[in-house]
Amino acid sequence: xxxxxxxxxxxxxxxxxxxxxxxxxxxxxxxxxxxxxxxxxxxxxxxxxxxxxxxxxxxxxxxxxxxxxxxxxxxxxxxxxxxxxxxxxxxxxxxxxxxxxxxxxxxxxxxxxxxxxxxxxxxxxxxxxxxxx
Amino acid sequence: xxxxxxxxxxxxxxxxxxxxxxxxxxxxxxxxxxxxxxxxxxxxxxxxxxxxxxxxxxxxxxxxxxxxxxxxxxxxxxxxxxxxxxxxxxxxxxxxxxxxxxxxxxxxxxxxxxxxxxxxxxxxxxxxxxxxxxxxxxxxxxxxxxxxxxxxxxxxxxxxxxxxxxxxxxxxxxxxxxxxxxxxxxxxxxxxxxxxxxxxxxxxxxxxxxxxxxxxxxxxxxxxxxxxxxxxxxxxxxxxxxxxxxxxxxxxxxxxxxxxxxxxxxxxxxxxxxxxxxx
Numbered sequence: 001x002x003x004x005x006x007x008x009x010x011x012x013x014x015x016x017x018x019x020x021x022x023x024x025x026x027x028x029x030x031x032x033x034x035x036x037x038x039x040x041x042x043x044x045x046x047x048x049x050x051x052x053x054x055x056x057x058x059x060x061x062x063x064x065x066x067x068x069x070x071x072x073x074x075x076x077x078x079x080x081x082x083x084x085x086x087x088x089x090x091x092x093x094x095x096x097x098x099x100x101x102x103x104x105x106x107x108x109x110x111x112x113x114x115x116x117x118x119x120x121x122x123x124x125x126x127x128x129x130x131x132x133x
Numbered sequence: 134x135x136x137x138x139x140x141x142x143x144x145x146x147x148x149x150x151x152x153x154x155x156x157x158x159x160x161x162x163x164x165x166x167x168x169x170x171x172x173x174x175x176x177x178x179x180x181x182x183x184x185x186x187x188x189x190x191x192x193x194x195x196x197x198x199x200x201x202x203x204x205x206x207x208x209x210x211x212x213x214x215x216x217x218x219x220x221x222x223x224x225x226x227x228x229x230x231x232x233x234x235x236x237x238x239x240x241x242x243x244x245x246x247x248x249x250x251x252x253x254x255x256x257x258x259x260x261x262x263x264x265x266x267x268x269x270x271x272x273x274x275x276x277x278x279x280x281x282x283x284x285x286x287x288x289x290x291x292x293x294x295x296x297x298x299x300x301x302x303x304x305x306x307x308x309x310x311x312x313x314x315x316x317x318x319x320x321x322x323x324x325x326x327x328x329x330x331x332x333x334x335x336x337x338x339x340x341x342x343x344x345x346x347x348x349x350x351x352x353x354x355x356x357x358x359x360x361x362x363x364x365x366x367x368x369x370x371x372x373x374x375x376x377x378x379x380x381x382x383x384x385x386x387x388x389x390x391x392x393x394x395x396x397x398x399x400x401x402x403x404x405x406x407x408x409x410x411x412x
Contacts, residue, residue: 011210012143018150019213022220026190029223029253030183032246037179075175101172105241133176 156263
């Protein structure tokens with residue numbers, strides 16, 4: 001009786017399947033994390049640019065939603081976004097919002113509330129600053 | 134068949150997997166529902182995270198030698214079991230995180246992988262322990278596994294696994310650092326003494342099932358020096374390692390590092406003490 005070979009034969013097929021799924025998922029996770037580490041992307045400072053969407057009416061005024069994209073590899077935390085309603089060179093109204101995290105090469109969404117109707121004015125939005133997480 | 138090894142069928146293994154899934158969710162939920170864990174992968178250094186994922190795999194293989202979710206006789210089976218536990222842990226994490234609406238298709242791949250990888254550490258650990266916790270208990274632990282976990286090295290390893298698990302459960306939150314700031318040096322010294330006392334009491338004095346019996350002829354002082362002091366040392370090292378992994382020691386003053394390590398070593402030493410009960 002060969003004990004060794006019978007041990008292999010005893011291993012149920014499902015065990016090999018489960019182990020295979022585990023191996024593939026582990027390699028995927030380590031690969032994705034390792035790729036990120038090798039690229040050294042996290043060292044590139046965050047580069048936030050904003051995409052403004054059309055304003056819509058709320059109960060007490062207006063809201064302008066935005067999506068913040070991070071072109072850099074580093075993650076930005078506590079990203080402060082400032083939006084200004086401009087009538088030519090004159091600032092009519094200023095609002096700010098703080099976004100918790102914008103991952104490196106990722107995006108996050110938010111919105112700014114205004115009392116004046118943004119559709120008749122120019123909306124200027126820019127990121128003010130961030131914190132390294 | 135002369136071996137005590139029962140033949141495992143696909144059906145038995147499927148039941149084992151289902152239990153493992155239950156264990157993964159039970160042990161993983163506190164961290165799956167911790168906010169800091171969702172963004173942890175963004176602040177943690179990717180190489181340190183990768184190292185932790187690999188180290189956790191090694192711990193799982195050794196845990197499988199001592200218990201695991203099905204009886205094993207060869208190291209190949211232990212590796213298969215550890216991979217199986219990781220598969221369950223990763224799937225359970227991905228499932229729960231997506232149910233909570235925390236995973237989105239717009240996420241960069243590295244963030245997606247990192248988020249699941251940090252959660253897969255406690256869930257895969259839970260999957261591995263599920264057999265002991267949710268199965269029929271000690272009776273299906275083989276004599277050999279029993280013997281393996283009773284050697285001195287085996288006991289120290291179990292302490293390490295318990296310390297890592299409990300410390301990991303506590304470490305992601307801001308509180309560890311905050312408590313360290315609140316404590317005076319006297320508080321720290323008192324906490325070290327209490328940690329040692331609890332570790333010693335849990336291992337030797339309180340009648341928990343699976344508790345140690347000091348080898349015959351060992352005085353209380355000798356068992357304190359041979360088991361409790363190394364156990365606390367392991368808890369301190371595990372805590373320091375986890376703080377380093379989470380980037381909590383970078384740029385911190387020595388006193389701050391010492392204070393947070395002592396704070397984290399408190400749950401870690403309880404984890405080390407109760408490891409015998411859960412593994």
